[in-house]
Amino acid sequence: MIQADQVSKSYLRGEDQVHALQTATFGVQPGEFVAVIGPSGSGKSTLLSMLGGMLSPTAGRIVLDGESLYDVSIEKRAALRNHKIGFVFQNFNLIPWLNALENVELPLRLYGHDRKSRRTAATELLERFGLVDRILHRPSELSAGQQQRVALARMLATNPRLILADEPTGNLDSETRDLVVETLSELCNEDRAVVLVTHDDAVSTTASRVLQISDGLVTEQRNQKERPGKNAVA
Amino acid sequence: MRTFFYCLTAIQFALAGPASAADFNKTIKVAAEEGKYTYVMFYRAEDTATRQMSSVIGQQVSKTARNTNWIKVGVTDQSAADVVKKYDASRLPMPTVIGVAPNGAVTGVFQMQVNQQQLDNAILTPRYSEMVKKLQEQKIAVVCLQPAGGNTLPVGIKQLEADTNLKNHVVKVTASADDAKEARFFERMGVKTDIKKPAVLVFAPPGVFVGRFDENVSGQQLASAIHKSGQCSCQHCQSKNK
Amino acid sequence: MGHFGLILTEMIRRPGPSITALIVVAMGVSALVAAESIASSSERQIAGQMQQLGANILVLPNDVSLQDYYAADTHGQSIPEEYVSRITLAQMTGVEELSPKLTIDSQWNSDPIVLTGILPRTEFYQKSSWQSVSILSAELAPVPVGKKCEGCNGRSCQISSGEKTQLSSYSSTRIIHELDKDALLIGADLAEAYGIQAGDKIELSSEMSSGEPSRASLTVAGILPTTGTTDDNRMFAHLHTVQELHGEGPVVNVIEVMGCCEDVSSGLADELDSLLPGVRVVTISQVVEAQVTVNRVMNRLSWVLFALLMAISGASIASVMFANVTERKRELGTMLALGATPTMVGRMIILKASAIGLVGGIAGLAVGVIAAFAIGGQYQSLSVGIQPQAALVGVVVAILVAAIASFLPARKAAQLDPCVCLQEL
Numbered sequence A: 001m002i003q004a005d006q007v008s009k010s011y012l013r014g015e016d017q018v019h020a021l022q023t024a025t026f027g028v029q030p031g032e033f034v035a036v037i038g039p040s041g042s043g044k045s046t047l048l049s050m051l052g053g054m055l056s057p058t059a060g061r062i063v064l065d066g067e068s069l070y071d072v073s074i075e076k077r078a079a080l081r082n083h084k085i086g087f088v089f090q091n092f093n094l095i096p097w098l099n100a101l102e103n104v105e106l107p108l109r110l111y112g113h114d115r116k117s118r119r120t121a122a123t124e125l126l127e128r129f130g131l132v133d134r135i136l137h138r139p140s141e142l143s144a145g146q147q148q149r150v151a152l153a154r155m156l157a158t159n160p161r162l163i164l165a166d167e168p169t170g171n172l173d174s175e176t177r178d179l180v181v182e183t184l185s186e187l188c189n190e191d192r193a194v195v196l197v198t199h200d201d202a203v204s205t206t207a208s209r210v211l212q213i214s215d216g217l218v219t220e221q222r223n224q225k226e227r228p229g230k231n232a233v234a
Numbered sequence B: 001m002r003t004f005f006y007c008l009t010a011i012q013f014a015l016a017g018p019a020s021a022a023d024f025n026k027t028i029k030v031a032a033e034e035g036k037y038t039y040v041m042f043y044r045a046e047d048t049a050t051r052q053m054s055s056v057i058g059q060q061v062s063k064t065a066r067n068t069n070w071i072k073v074g075v076t077d078q079s080a081a082d083v084v085k086k087y088d089a090s091r092l093p094m095p096t097v098i099g100v101a102p103n104g105a106v107t108g109v110f111q112m113q114v115n116q117q118q119l120d121n122a123i124l125t126p127r128y129s130e131m132v133k134k135l136q137e138q139k140i141a142v143v144c145l146q147p148a149g150g151n152t153l154p155v156g157i158k159q160l161e162a163d164t165n166l167k168n169h170v171v172k173v174t175a176s177a178d179d180a181k182e183a184r185f186f187e188r189m190g191v192k193t194d195i196k197k198p199a200v201l202v203f204a205p206p207g208v209f210v211g212r213f214d215e216n217v218s219g220q221q222l223a224s225a226i227h228k229s230g231q232c233s234c235q236h237c238q239s240k241n242k
Numbered sequence C: 001m002g003h004f005g006l007i008l009t010e011m012i013r014r015p016g017p018s019i020t021a022l023i024v025v026a027m028g029v030s031a032l033v034a035a036e037s038i039a040s041s042s043e044r045q046i047a048g049q050m051q052q053l054g055a056n057i058l059v060l061p062n063d064v065s066l067q068d069y070y071a072a073d074t075h076g077q078s079i080p081e082e083y084v085s086r087i088t089l090a091q092m093t094g095v096e097e098l099s100p101k102l103t104i105d106s107q108w109n110s111d112p113i114v115l116t117g118i119l120p121r122t123e124f125y126q127k128s129s130w131q132s133v134s135i136l137s138a139e140l141a142p143v144p145v146g147k148k149c150e151g152c153n154g155r156s157c158q159i160s161s162g163e164k165t166q167l168s169s170y171s172s173t174r175i176i177h178e179l180d181k182d183a184l185l186i187g188a189d190l191a192e193a194y195g196i197q198a199g200d201k202i203e204l205s206s207e208m209s210s211g212e213p214s215r216a217s218l219t220v221a222g223i224l225p226t227t228g229t230t231d232d233n234r235m236f237a238h239l240h241t242v243q244e245l246h247g248e249g250p251v252v253n254v255i256e257v258m259g260c261c262e263d264v265s266s267g268l269a270d271e272l273d274s275l276l277p278g279v280r281v282v283t284i285s286q287v288v289e290a291q292v293t294v295n296r297v298m299n300r301l302s303w304v305l306f307a308l309l310m311a312i313s314g315a316s317i318a319s320v321m322f323a324n325v326t327e328r329k330r331e332l333g334t335m336l337a338l339g340a341t342p343t344m345v346g347r348m349i350i351l352k353a354s355a356i357g358l359v360g361g362i363a364g365l366a367v368g369v370i371a372a373f374a375i376g377g378q379y380q381s382l383s384v385g386i387q388p389q390a391a392l393v394g395v396v397v398a399i400l401v402a403a404i405a406s407f408l409p410a411r412k413a414a415q416l417d418p419c420v421c422l423q424e425l
Helices: A044-051 A074-084 A100-110 A115-128 A144-156 A174-189 B002-015 B021-034 B048-063 B078-086 B116-121 B126-136 B155-162 B180-188 B219-229 B235-241 C002-013 C016-053 C082-090 C121-129 C132-139 C167-173 C188-194 C239-246 C262-275 C284-327 C329-337 C342-378 C388-405 C407-414 C418-422
Strands: A002-013 A016-028 A033-037 A059-064 A085-088 A162-166 A193-197 A209-214 A217-222 B037-043 B068-074 B096-100 B106-111 B140-146 B170-176 B199-204 B208-213 C055-061 C095-108 C111-118 C183-186 C201-207 C213-223 C234-238 C254-259 C279-283
Touching: A002 A044, A016 A044, A016 A059, A016 A217, A033 A044, A033 A174, A044 A162, A044 A193, A044 C418, A074 A085, A074 C342, A085 A144, A100 A115, A100 A144, A100 C002, A115 A144, A144 A174, A162 A174, A174 A193, B021 B037, B021 B068, B021 B078, B037 B048, B048 B068, B048 B116, B068 B078, B106 B116, B106 B126, B106 C082, B106 C132, B116 C132, B126 B140, B126 B170, B126 B180, B126 B199, B126 C121, B126 C132, B140 B155, B155 B170, B155 B219, B170 B180, B199 B219, B208 B219, B208 C132, C002 C342, C016 C284, C016 C342, C016 C388, C055 C262, C055 C284, C082 C095, C082 C121, C082 C254, C082 C262, C095 C234, C095 C239, C111 C201, C111 C239, C183 C188, C201 C234, C201 C239, C213 C239, C234 C239, C254 C262, C262 C279, C279 C284, C284 C329, C284 C342, C284 C388, C284 C407, C329 C342, C329 C418, C342 C388, C342 C407, C388 C407
Parallel strands: A033 A193, A033 A209, A085 A162, A162 A193, B037 B068, B140 B170, C111 C234, C183 C213
Antiparallel strands: A002 A016, A002 A059, A209 A217, B037 B096, B096 B106, B140 B199, B199 B208, C055 C254, C055 C279, C095 C111, C095 C201, C095 C254, C183 C234, C201 C213
16 A cells, blocks of 8 residues: 655754664555554654655655655645545644534545535544534534544545554543544554554554664564554565 | 197086086986986096096087086995995995986996997987886897888787787887987997898897897797797796796 | 635634734725725715806905815905906806805804805896996897807896795805895704794894994894705805994905806906906816815825735734744644645635735725715715725725735745644644
8 A cells, every 4th residue: 555665764953964764665555553663753753754745755765556655746745645644643633713523524625525525424424433412612622532533533534545643642541542542443444554653552562563663764573463464674 | 739738628627527416316307308318427536547537428428418418426425325325336346437328227337447439339329228228127128120111010029029928028129210310229239221121139138139030030939039048037937947 | 615714714713813914904995995985075075066056266355265165255354345346347258147245253142153145136137237238239249248158148147037036046056136134044054953944033243343243133034955065054144234244344255256157267267367456266166176186185195094004914914924824833734734735725824814805805994984974974964975996996905915915924834844743843
């Protein structure tokens, strides 16, 4: 589904060249739940940004469903992000002045889906996450867990095949954390791939594969819990 | 030579001196009886303009003594208060001279300065002064100038005189080319005395020329010209304007 | 509509940041709309009055500065009434009517009353008719004098007909046919305020120029219809009665000369100027021109003010939008992550600014309309009509200024790194 090929990212910090990621090569297939772990500042978010088409690599290629993400136009890349990639953020990143329903509709709204269809889709998703009674609530009126569930619903609005989650459980209590992880695991079973950045061992143990990043180098740790799918690590 | 001229002027003045303002009514009455024109001169002070005007009138009266006389009235003279009021002279620019016909019509008013030609023009023929009198009474004057030997009144005038709307507003004035005294009237109306057929001229107050017509004009044509001129104050036009 | 709806939702639910910019835009547009509407309505009113009054000329004392046509007789300076006779007797072409006036301060039951003396036509008809012979000569000349100009009815002060003989016609024609020496006409507002009715006796007192008190007992002959001018708050009496109260003899403050048509007014003004010493002859077109000039200045000032406020609006909008982009970094980054293109994000910023321009413009338009009606109502009951051109220009310029001012913030938003949404801020 997505393939990172000799991907490197470096940037200048003052006069020093910092290598955030060095020649990483790996692939993620549908059904795989990949956890990315590593210490703070090791390049986890850099990797996730590059996989999400938001940060171009200094070298190497990232191919999503046969299309090289950084060899297409900005517009095309944005469209690929909208149609094929779903993001889940640590801080939920809900739009504060939109209610739950409108937040879930947002990805559809950006691409001109009609009001009726996006409203139906958004309502169904909120129902799925048990938020039907919170549809018209704004993020500030929701608990952290509810907000993350709204964020999950929003992520699923465009029915993406690749889910990129950046510390999605970082701000949650254990109960909600379990729900989120369980949800992401279930999504893998719907022929999607999940790449999840986490510090939480409990979360990473649920992954089918674990990618360890340290000083910009990506290495693979096979997890006890086997999941189907191919892997390739540099 | 100059001395002689001054003497001559002084003699002329003596001969054609003005009547007293206090005798205004009497002078006007006598003038009317004698068919004479009266120049009534109003002044405020014996200034240069007054003296010049007096001189011109005096000379004119001395030349036409048979037809004219004159009265000099000071607007502040209490004995002449009536005549000042009659002519609202306190509100006239001074000096001013008014020509008064034997029938009472004002035949000219000249302010600040006057010349003999103007004074001469203020002397009218009897029919002309009759017409002016009627115009000053706010009547519409229908003038019929007859050729020598002619005495048939155009039918249009008769019809106009019978018009219910206009009969109280219209006055007929006729003059004949046979009458030598009226030759000047013909001349001033721009009509030759050798005309073969009657000429009809219509005037509205205070002297607006409404039109000239031949003897075949109908009463309706005359009436419509009068209405069209906007100068009549007949019932028909008044109600239309409201 | 999807994106615009999103922007409107944000503006409604989070109005704070937009309000300042919106107020400045609204101020600019309201200033323009109000000033333009008042100026154009005033111009229309002047034009209407001019049409109603005909091709008028004012004869004024030499050192009078003319501010307002309707106040042309309140300067306190005078010219001799004999000038009226001079004009009447001169029988100038195109002079159709004369209206001399003398305005004095008087009192009624210790209330101050502005009393204006007017001269009925019957007073100078007689003098006009003395000119019969010379008029006849001129009329029968090859080119009749009175017909030189299309529309000229002939010579001055002829028979009144129709409505001109009605007392109430004074308010529209400024001419009165007949008025008794003890008659009084009352302006509409004054009559309403004091409950004056025809037939009432009114004792007016004044102070003569010598300092002696003067009195006149007058009978109300009629109430004049509303004119929307200062005439509505005046009383009118026979000029000679007012002169007696005034005690300065036969003088007037102004002589209004009604020419038969505009074509003759400039020629007439020259003739009157040479006929009457020590006067200032002003054509109504000059008066109108003066007022129109004032209007134009007001008009230009309103545009300058508008431009100034629009510049401030632009700066304000730019600043608001820059702050907005900075504050909403995470929001905008999230949108980029969710698939928005940089162009989309930039467009949203421009659209939001334009919406501020539009809403501010419409609010300004509404405020401007209310202000125009309120201000217009205070000035001689000026009936204000909204200037659609100014309204349109105001709103369109407000939108354009807002859009242009938001260009740089929009560029900044478009260049945002979407990765910001993945980081702690």
